[in-house]
Amino acid sequence: MEDRQLETHPDLIDPEWRKHAEREARLGAKKDLKRRRKQRPRRRLRMTRKVVVVLFVTGTVAVLGAATVVVQQMRGSSDPGQPPKVAPVVIGVDLARPYDRTPAANWSEGLAGITVPPGQAVGDFTAQEVDAAYRKATEAIAAARLGSRALSGDGSELLALLTPNERARLEATLTSAPTVEKGGYLTLLGTNRLLPARPRMTGFLTAKAGRKGELIVHASYVTAYAFDVRPGEARSPVDIVPFVRDEEDYVLRKAPFAKGDAGLSLGASSGFTSRMACDAIKTGVLAPQYADKSAPNYGVPAVDEAATYDPTKPMPTRDTCR
Template identity: 30%
Template sequence: MKARQRDTAPAVPETDWAGTVARAATEDVREMLRAERRRRRGRWFAGGLVVLAVGAVVALLLRTSVFEPVAGDQAQGRDATRAGVDRDAPFDAARPFAGTPAESWADGAAGLVLPEARAVGEFDADEVAATTQLVRSVLVASRLDRKLLVDHDPTGYLGFLAPDAKRQLEPLFADGREPEVQALVSLVAPGSTPLPVEAKVSGTMSTRQGKAGELVVHTNYVFAYAFEPPPNLRLAEAMNTVVVVRADVDYIWRVGDKWTVSSRGLWFDAASGFGYSIDCDAYRKGFLAPVTTGHSVTRRPGEAEPGSYFDPRSPLPPAGGCRH
């Protein structure tokens, strides 16, 4: 049996009436379009266990004036500092995370700490330990290894998956289909250059029994990537060159005669998350690039302050969007 999909007005003169109606209708249409775009920018979902992974739609939560050719105003600076971002921190290519909440995080794979090995349902402690170690290797390959991150070569990542899962994902790494797999991996946009420092990582991993023959490993991590700034650009704050990705992804280890041989092994399942301080145009194409390469964006009143986007324990925010 192959792996199955998880079931988952005041009155106006008559002469002005036509113009008033036209203006109102135009605003109504614009609001409808904006509402539709907001609905479309829901959380990531990467489901398909027998079908190809569903194209991920990301909630892109960015704020106004994330970079400027000159320093921003003092009120914005005070807000950013309260949220854990120091606008006055000088840029240092050797310490690009200085002045951000990610500054004290572990470097790279050191931030992927395994949970204590213990028996879970039908899986003994040794089997659980082996599975969480496998998932840790998958996270390194999908989020940190420059072979995939920069070179866009998915061979290492796909090699950890069950043959059927690999077959489903492999076509999504080419021909403009990268947005369909971005819930599971990080890909640097062509033309953007990561700094030669490891990404910062914070989060947790946990396990639970799934259906018969399934061990579910839930991963909840935030990855912060540092990029080279454009030449001759005066940076307004520490976040100008940092891209933040939150990824909550379930991986499932499947064993037993319930599954065909080619479906036994590691599968991807439900995924959600968001990107912050990121170039919208690149992200819509499935790639990561800093805001210094894109357009300015706005942050709606009431949206969470930047510091919360660095906290893997915080609730996933409502759908937001890139706004020119």
């Protein structure tokens, strides 16, 4: 019933009113077009205009008006109907996100990447003592691999955590100039400097009983370091991110051991370094792969990288500096 009343509404059949409505609609469309062109000056618009009668019905009251509908189709440089082109892959290094596109992309910063189990009684050690042993082991890891002193060649922070007898055994090595032996205990940096991005780690701790009064905390972990670089010196993130993998035993002793041996000592260890500069690592210093000017492909893992950086997998044994 309402539709029939609207079709015979006086305004719809009045030619003067319809001319006025169409003129107002065209003016509104031109204003709208100018506004859109100002907002998107670099896009090309293909437009189709249709004059229609827009009808709004609220309850039993009908409001009539004329409007112009503008259909816009955005077009790129490709032909209509063609899929959009895929953005090119960015090549190079993003110093703000240096770990992107490396195995360490999803690792946590520092010690947060090392899983520490809840303390449980092991051998002669209570759950609380095992917890304390885990903390002591992570302190030693931080002092050796993350501490600013160690990175500058100063082993005093690690030495301070050791028993008196262990300190005396290692003091000459950890206070010497850089050597391969010293580089086995500490991460030593040369002239190449790290980016502000903190080193990333992945790994875990376990504990087992040793001799009477002895607890062995085993650490299996990998550390990734992001080095600064000048423009053009690195082709991809792996050129600035070397990896240091460690298997280390931290030995905690108490009575019946003598006072000079009570506390933390360093046990058996092994390591593997990759994506580094070989000429530097041969002197005990860690440097990024791009710094190896004479052999830029040295330091590349000789085996699958996923296994190389997985602490649950066997330690690689093949020398990457071939």
